[in-house]
Amino acid sequence: MMKEGMELIDAHFKNEGISRRDAIKMFGASGAAMLMASGSTTEAKASSSVKAKILIIGGGLAGMSTAARFSNSLDNPDITVVEPAEYSTSYQPGQTLVGAGIWTNEDVEYKRDDFVPSGVTLIKEKAVEFDPENNSVKTSGGKTLKYDYMVIAAGLKLDFARIEGLGISDTITSRGDDSAVRKVIGQNGIASIYFANGATDTWVQMQKFIADAKSGKKVKGLFTHPNTPIKCGGAPKKIMYLTDARLREAGARDNAELLFLPNGGKMFGVKEYHDAIVNQFEARDMKWNYRHNLVAVDPVKKVATFNRHWKEKGAWDADLEEYSIVPRSEKIEKEFDFLHITPPMKAAEEIANSPVGSSKGWVPVHKESLQHVKYPNVFALGDIAAVPMGKTGGSARKQYKVVVNNIISMMEGKELEAKYAGYTVCPLITSIGTVMLAEFNWTKKPTPSFPLDPTQERWIWWLLKVYALKPMTQYGMLSGRA
Amino acid sequence: MKKINLTLISIATIFALSGCNDTPSSPEAKIYTKTAAEVYQQSCIKCHGKNGEGNTKKKSPALNDRQAGELELDLYDVKNGGTNQSSGTDHDIMEHNMQKLMDKGYDYDPKAMAEYIEKSFFNKGTVKSVEDAKPAVEPTPVVAQ
Numbered sequence: 001m002m003k004e005g006m007e008l009i010d011a012h013f014k015n016e017g018i019s020r021r022d023a024i025k026m027f028g029a030s031g032a033a034m035l036m037a038s039g040s041t042t043e044a045k046a047s048s049s050v051k052a053k054i055l056i057i058g059g060g061l062a063g064m065s066t067a068a069r070f071s072n073s074l075d076n077p078d079i080t081v082v083e084p085a086e087y088s089t090s091y092q093p094g095q096t097l098v099g100a101g102i103w104t105n106e107d108v109e110y111k112r113d114d115f116v117p118s119g120v121t122l123i124k125e126k127a128v129e130f131d132p133e134n135n136s137v138k139t140s141g142g143k144t145l146k147y148d149y150m151v152i153a154a155g156l157k158l159d160f161a162r163i164e165g166l167g168i169s170d171t172i173t174s175r176g177d178d179s180a181v182r183k184v185i186g187q188n189g190i191a192s193i194y195f196a197n198g199a200t201d202t203w204v205q206m207q208k209f210i211a212d213a214k215s216g217k218k219v220k221g222l223f224t225h226p227n228t229p230i231k232c233g234g235a236p237k238k239i240m241y242l243t244d245a246r247l248r249e250a251g252a253r254d255n256a257e258l259l260f261l262p263n264g265g266k267m268f269g270v271k272e273y274h275d276a277i278v279n280q281f282e283a284r285d286m287k288w289n290y291r292h293n294l295v296a297v298d299p300v301k302k303v304a305t306f307n308r309h310w311k312e313k314g315a316w317d318a319d320l321e322e323y324s325i326v327p328r329s330e331k332i333e334k335e336f337d338f339l340h341i342t343p344p345m346k347a348a349e350e351i352a353n354s355p356v357g358s359s360k361g362w363v364p365v366h367k368e369s370l371q372h373v374k375y376p377n378v379f380a381l382g383d384i385a386a387v388p389m390g391k392t393g394g395s396a397r398k399q400y401k402v403v404v405n406n407i408i409s410m411m412e413g414k415e416l417e418a419k420y421a422g423y424t425v426c427p428l429i430t431s432i433g434t435v436m437l438a439e440f441n442w443t444k445k446p447t448p449s450f451p452l453d454p455t456q457e458r459w460i461w462w463l464l465k466v467y468a469l470k471p472m473t474q475y476g477m478l479s480g481r482a
Numbered sequence: 483m484k485k486i487n488l489t490l491i492s493i494a495t496i497f498a499l500s501g502c503n504d505t506p507s508s509p510e511a512k513i514y515t516k517t518a519a520e521v522y523q524q525s526c527i528k529c530h531g532k533n534g535e536g537n538t539k540k541k542s543p544a545l546n547d548r549q550a551g552e553l554e555l556d557l558y559d560v561k562n563g564g565t566n567q568s569s570g571t572d573h574d575i576m577e578h579n580m581q582k583l584m585d586k587g588y589d590y591d592p593k594a595m596a597e598y599i600e601k602s603f604f605n606k607g608t609v610k611s612v613e614d615a616k617p618a619v620e621p622t623p624v625v626a627q
Contacts, residue, residue, distance in 0.1 A: 225568040233567035264570030269562060291570070311578060319528035319540075321586070325578045360572075364552040373551035386551070388558045388565035426567075444562065 049075040050411040055137060055147035057127045057351075059083025059112055061092070061477065062382030062396040063153035068117040068480030069404040080121040080147075082139060087175045089115040089478060090196065091470050093393055095174070096235055096429060099193035099202035100242035102466075109175075109196070115478045127154070130354035132375040149407050152363050152380040154351055156231060156391075158194055159344040160185065164296035165305075171346070185341065188299045192341045193239050194231075202340070206243055209338040213252035221338040222304055224294040225262035228344045229362075231383050231391040234426040234438070236262070236342040237277065243338070244284050245431040253285075261292035261306060261334075269389070270440045273428075276455040280430050292332065294341065304339055308332045347384050362386035367442075368419040370403050377410070379403045387422070388442060394425030397477055404480075423447065427465045435461035518590050518598035525588040534603035541575075546603035550596040557592035 054070055056063045059081040071077045087109055094108035116122045123145070129138035137145045157171035160181050170180040175196045185192050186201025189209065193199040213219045223240040230236075240260055247253040260281070267277040267288075281288060296305035307329050314324040346352065352361030356378060363380035364373045367387040372378035381399040383391045390399075398420055405418035422442030427435045434457040439447050448454040476482025516524070529542035536544035545553065555565065556573070560580050564571040571577045583589075 227570055229566045229569055233569070236568070262568035262570070264564055264566075264568040266563070266568065268567050269564060293570075309574070311574065320579055320582065322579070322582045325575050327574055358552050359548070360552075360555075362555075364549065364555070366551045367554060373549040386555050388555060388562070391566075442558075 047075055048073060048408050048412060050408070051076045051078065052148040052411050053146065054079045054149050054151065054407070055145055056081045056151045056153060057137070058088075058152065058154035058382070058384075059085075059116075059122065060088045060153065060155050060382065061393055061473065062155070062400060063151065064089055064112075064115050064117070065396065065477045065480055066151055066153060066381065066400045066403055067120045068478060069400060070407075070480075071117040071119055072480050073404060073408060077119050079117075079119070080123060080145060081116070082123045082125060082127045082137070082145070083112055084124055084126045084140070085173065085176045086112055087196075088112045089474075090175055091474060092174055093232065093427075093473070094470060095193045095196065095199040096232075096238045096242070097466070098196075098199040099191070099239050100206065100246060100432070101203040102242075102432065105196060105200050107470075110474060115474075117480065126350075128350050130351065130356050132355050132372075132378055135377065148377060149410070150378045151403055151407070152351065152356065152378065152384060153382045154348055154384050156345045156383040157348050158192075159228075159346050160192075160341070162344045163294060163341070165298050171349075184299055189302060189336065189338045190297065190299055190341065191338065192343060193235060194341075194343060202239070205338060206246060209243070209256070210246055210250050210252055212337060213247060213255040214250050217255065217337075219256045219337040220335065221256060221258045221340070222334060222336045223258070223260045223340045223342075224292075224304075225260070225264070225342050226344040227263035227293045228346065229391060230342060230345050232426070233389075233391070234428045236260070236340070237267070238429040239340050240286060241280075241284070241428075241430045242432065243340075244286055249432070258286045259334075260286065260288040261294070262288070262290060263293040265290045268438070270438070270444050270446060272446050272455050273436070273438045273440070276436060277428070280436075280457065295331070297339065297341075302336055302339075304334050304336055306332045306334065345383075351384065356380075358386060360386065367422070369406055369416045370399060370420055371406065371416065379407060387420070389422055389424045389440075392424050392426065393473060393477075394439075395420075395423060397473075397482070398423045400477075400480075427461055427469070429462070429465065430457045433459055433462050435465050437461040437464070512591070514589055514591055514594075515587060516590070518595040519602075521588045521590045521595065522598060522602075525583055525586075533606065534599055545599050546606065548600075549604055550593075550600040553599055554592050554596035557590075557595055561592060 056067050063081055067079050067081050070079050089110045089112050091108040091110060094103050097103040098105055098108060125139040125141040127137050128140050135147050157173060159171050160166060160168045161171060166184050168181055172178050172181050172195060174194060178195050178197055182197050185198055189205055191202035191205045193202050209219060209221060221243055223236055225236040240258060244258055247256050266274050268274040291309050292306040294304060295307045309329040311325045312328050314326040317324040347361035351357050356363055358364040363384050364386045365371060365380045370379050370381055381403050382396045402418040402420045406416040409416050424440055426438040428438050429435050436457045437454060439449060441447050446454045472482055529537055529540050530545050531537060534546035536542050559565050559571050560573045560576045563577045
């Protein structure tokens with residue numbers, strides 16, 4: 001499958017008049033330049049000699065990058081990372097490409113133990129009890145860990161259990177034991193790229209869907225987006241674009257109806273990107289219907305039930321000096337041949353329900369400094385932090401430097417000066433060979449890093465996605481440099 | 483042309499990766515005609531109460547049970563109709579009302595408003611139950627483990 005994908009990429013380059021070797025050379029050169037330059041140019045601050053016990057909960061991309069940067073920045077690092085999952089440092093953004101058969105799991109699976117920075121203590125357990133009043137955490141193995149500063153980077157859980165009819169009662173993480181979910185997701189045309197094996201199974205299910213369409217059968221593919229914040233907000237659409245691309249490649253697009261059913265009422269929070277996506281959907285005859293939240297699936301009958309919701313005008317509200325609005329909803333059933341589920345997501349129960357959690361579960365932090373609202377020596381970043389937007393590797397790439405800088409400032413008795421501005425990047429894959437590089441922040445305006453119109457789909461961003469972002473993440477960010 | 487593009491991107495990539503342009507450009511400063519305190523006292527107070535205690539009858543949630551960081555996320559959600567690409571908002575009704583209120587001049591900076599509410603009401607009035615703190619519309623279902 002990888003070979004097939006690479007051949008496709010080659011064919012694409014050939015059309016563009018460029019050989020794959022040239023492309024790899026370019027990105028290889030820039031990757032090498034990045035690594036050489038990074039040692040001297042990207043240190044968080046001058047090396048600091050202050051001492052403190054730093055505890056990091058979670059050793060995924062956010063937690064491990066934070067550990068590495070602390071290790072690079074402190075003369076006497078005392079850093080502990082608590083991470084139970086063997087493959088926590090895998091390259092999650094690649095799961096979309098695995099789901100469409102362009103990469104395989106081997107291209108994205110990376111062992112945690114290969115990314116533990118030198119001098120960092122790794123505890124292969126889960127943090128289960130939080131006592132921030134006493135700067136103390138208990139682990140699943142019964143250890144009590146004390147800290148001066150704690151960084152929570154525990155990621156999030158996929159909550160398929162909230163969808164009725166699937167027979168799933170446990171939450172899972174994107175890698176690790178997924179037996180509770182895989183028995184039903186990845187079968188019968190039901191797929192989800194949000195967990196690793198699910199991505200592999202998505203490609204199997206997608207191929208069946210395409211084969212059916214090719215055989216002349218009229219088929220229907222549904223793509224959902226839940227009513228919770230999700231990681232990688234673009235992935236529910238990316239997998240739809242890739243399904244469209246694979247159908248076209250097979251010459252079977254006319255036999256398939258593709259429908260995007262998100263809970264929300266827009267494609268994107270940034271108007272420029274919303275408009276661009278609407279145009280891309282229309283150009284591909286990809287359909288959408290807003291305000292549909294997946295609530296149940298019958299895997300045998302292949303019927304998905306959605307809560308369709310809308311608002312109606314209510315009585316006059318004298319306080320508001322306007323008519324009030326009444327929420328209405330109804331259940332809608334839709335048959336499918338292929339159903340891509342983006343599950344509801346939430347913070348891990350043991351953190352959400354602890355003193356460091358919040359009513360919504362996410363760890364409440366001041367969104368610029370990433371410092372906990374109640375406990376000044378606690379910080380959070382990555383998927384579990386309660387900040388608007390975010391929940392991408394690109395956000396974490398900005399956040400971990402802010403957290404490290406601010407904790408070192410605190411250790412040195414200085415003001416917290418580093419600020420996160422909400423930067424998020426979504427390389428929106430729009431076909432095999434094109435990506436729209438949607439960069440934005442809390443200003444809700446495009447914030448492109450490159451002097452090119454960010455609303456255009458470009459093959460160079462495809463190259464960035466397929467060749468450059470992985471090494472940048474695995475070797476630049478996880479070493480605390482890029 | 484393609485070659486030029488490739489060169490451009492590899493140079494740009496080096497630049498981006500080297501971390502020297504990581505300082506975000508400062509957001510455009512928006513001017514608000516009223517302070518957070520004025521907006522609260524003239525408008526929010528009608529439904530959320532003089533101590534931020536909320537109004538069960540009007541399904542207006544209490545605001546005095548959370549600190550600024552948490553409140554700000556909710557206010558951001560209300561004003562922007564969500565915090566994510568296509569997830570929608572946790573505050574369907576208030577999102578609609580907020581647009582109307584902004585038209586009437588009751589606009590505010592979410593951070594300033596969150597800080598005002600915390601400073602004025604947090605831990606000062608009656609402690610509300612967790613039930614009342616939940617948004618009036620579509621409360622997040624609790625999943626049994």
